[in-house]
Amino acid sequence: MVEATERSRGSYRCPVCGHHDMAAVPAGRETTRIQCSHCGTELELTLTAPDAESFSVNVGERPASA
Ligand SMILES: [Zn+2]
Numbered sequence: 001m002v003e004a005t006e007r008s009r010g011s012y013r014c015p016v017c018g019h020h021d022m023a024a025v026p027a028g029r030e031t032t033r034i035q036c037s038h039c040g041t042e043l044e045l046t047l048t049a050p051d052a053e054s055f056s057v058n059v060g061e062r063p064a065s066a
Pocket of ligand 1 (some may be wrong): 011014015016017018019036038039041057
């Protein structure tokens, strides 16, 4: 069995503003939604591997008013 950890931590890069920051995905999940700590864009982070230290990032819902 895989040792259970509370969260998988890693870094992400916001595709909108290019900001780098840390985030964590809850245990047992592969994706989580956050807001960029710099520009506030909603981002969906996907864990690329169980022991990865980086996430692939997709922009969530687009702002209704751009
Ligand atoms: Zn951003």
